[in-house]
Amino acid sequence: MAALVSTLAAMQWTTLVLLLGAVLLATALSVAVYRLFLHPLASVPGPPLAAVTRLYAFYFNIVKKGTFYLEIERLHEIYGPVVRIAPNEIHLSDPDNYDKIYAVGSKLYKDPVFYGVLDPSELPAMFATTSNEIHRRRRAPLEPFFSRRNVLTLEDVIQNKVERLCGLVENSVSRGEGVDLWAAFRAVSVDVITEYAFDDCWGQLEREDLGDWFSVVMVNSGIAMWFLQQWPFLLTLMDKMPQGLVKKMDPGMGDMLALQERTRKLVENVERDIKAGRKPRQRTIFHDLLDPEVAALNQRQVSIEEMAAEAYAMCAAAAETTGNAMTAATYHVVTNPKIYSKLREELLAMPVAFGDKLSYAELEKRSYLTGVVKEGLRLSYGVIGRLPRVLPQGGGIYNGYHLPEGTVVGMSSYMQHRNPSAFPNPNVFDPERWINIPPAAVAAQNKCLVPFSKGSRGCIGQNLAMCEMYVTLGTLFHRFGDLTAEDVGELVYMDYFNAFNPTDQNLRVFRKREKA
Numbered sequence: 001m002a003a004l005v006s007t008l009a010a011m012q013w014t015t016l017v018l019l020l021g022a023v024l025l026a027t028a029l030s031v032a033v034y035r036l037f038l039h040p041l042a043s044v045p046g047p048p049l050a051a052v053t054r055l056y057a058f059y060f061n062i063v064k065k066g067t068f069y070l071e072i073e074r075l076h077e078i079y080g081p082v083v084r085i086a087p088n089e090i091h092l093s094d095p096d097n098y099d100k101i102y103a104v105g106s107k108l109y110k111d112p113v114f115y116g117v118l119d120p121s122e123l124p125a126m127f128a129t130t131s132n133e134i135h136r137r138r139r140a141p142l143e144p145f146f147s148r149r150n151v152l153t154l155e156d157v158i159q160n161k162v163e164r165l166c167g168l169v170e171n172s173v174s175r176g177e178g179v180d181l182w183a184a185f186r187a188v189s190v191d192v193i194t195e196y197a198f199d200d201c202w203g204q205l206e207r208e209d210l211g212d213w214f215s216v217v218m219v220n221s222g223i224a225m226w227f228l229q230q231w232p233f234l235l236t237l238m239d240k241m242p243q244g245l246v247k248k249m250d251p252g253m254g255d256m257l258a259l260q261e262r263t264r265k266l267v268e269n270v271e272r273d274i275k276a277g278r279k280p281r282q283r284t285i286f287h288d289l290l291d292p293e294v295a296a297l298n299q300r301q302v303s304i305e306e307m308a309a310e311a312y313a314m315c316a317a318a319a320e321t322t323g324n325a326m327t328a329a330t331y332h333v334v335t336n337p338k339i340y341s342k343l344r345e346e347l348l349a350m351p352v353a354f355g356d357k358l359s360y361a362e363l364e365k366r367s368y369l370t371g372v373v374k375e376g377l378r379l380s381y382g383v384i385g386r387l388p389r390v391l392p393q394g395g396g397i398y399n400g401y402h403l404p405e406g407t408v409v410g411m412s413s414y415m416q417h418r419n420p421s422a423f424p425n426p427n428v429f430d431p432e433r434w435i436n437i438p439p440a441a442v443a444a445q446n447k448c449l450v451p452f453s454k455g456s457r458g459c460i461g462q463n464l465a466m467c468e469m470y471v472t473l474g475t476l477f478h479r480f481g482d483l484t485a486e487d488v489g490e491l492v493y494m495d496y497f498n499a500f501n502p503t504d505q506n507l508r509v510f511r512k513r514e515k516a
């Protein structure tokens, strides 16, 4: 040891740096050789660079602004249904695999590297929880609040927000101005969930920016997510720093922390109200869950920390997904005169007076509107990118490849929703592809339509989202027959876990069509 120290001391700095460089290069080369030729996934097809480093994904996530999902599609075209997209990660495209991975009671669990940074708190929301067992216990008390029956009791909350939305459209089109419906749709969703969850509606629809700030927070935290997945040690580092410094260094993470703080306060307010004996105006999720009497009655005990994490996750999960689906549907309707007039015809034939409320139960029965809702979901993709899961003990076999325990596998709605066997001309928004078709085609389509994912870890808010979509789109197009979209082009998305339209894409402004 002493000899080594004296040899190092005798060396010049330049020699030391060169030596260090050589050691690093040799290490990187041996890792690359191992990953390419000796790794258990070495025989799985894919680009060699992706097999060697996660920087391949990082390049598309950050430099190419959230377009890894497009690159994955390109790779499937070259390599087939099983592609190695990172040293330890496989992407699959065959729809038969979807039900194996995202099944009720599936033993595959969420990838901690991917989901850990989506909620880095000590007690993450169930959404980011890795263990299926803990997830099951966390989800059980929330589940009844999102049952179809319960959502139906909520319909008035949704109807009121939609009334407000129609007022906004009415005012702006009569003034000859456009209205940012993308922001307005997200506002409906956030206002509904905050009212339902805390009886403390955020009032996004009342704000001048229609709550666009929330989307900015989501985009920034999405960008931070890609960075932290690449270099997870940054998260540990941030954890040790004062929050003020984190906010300065990384505004995205700072915004997310501030929002988590806000939702936490809302949950604390609920607890305070319960202790003070103040009753909410209506039954809410968190009043019920935190009320010791109700909890004892239902044999469910939850902590404030748990509820604060769920509150944040719900707002984050509800906004962009529902907003995007309604925007995609609206955009395609107003830019296709044939679709617009067929939809209007169906809605105007409903036995209600103009301006009256259209009930979810009645709207659901309209086949053309159903086609519009499904196509909106299909072409907005929900969570557009992959949903990575880790293979448990024993691994798994996919399209003939045996993948060992610990391998990360994922599939994406983007590829399923554009599967040409289920959806011929997949890029075309065609409500009629859902109407009067043979049962085998319906089965193929339903198998591939996975906006809410599936299984035990699928979307808990699905019934709520469907009710919001039917009531909002049905009412909007019942009332307005002359909307149009500005600067018509293709709808494109950036994947920051939630999907976003680039800000320079002005497709979201809708206005009254000029009379010819």
Ligand code: HEM
Residues within 6 Å of the ligand: 126, 127, 128, 139, 189, 193, 313, 314, 317, 318, 319, 321, 322, 325, 381, 382, 383, 387, 451, 452, 453, 456, 457, 458, 459, 460, 461, 462, 464, 465
């Ligand atoms: C069209 C609208 C929506 C779409 C397309 C959608 C899509 C999804 C998807 C794909 C997942 C699974 C994510 C994963 O595996 O990592 C998910 C989970 C979740 N969604 Fe939604 N969602 C929508 C609306 C909502 C709404 C309105 C809420 C409000 C409560 C909500 C709350 C949640 C929650 C809490 C989870 C986590 C569930 C769990 O881990 O058990 N979503 N959603």
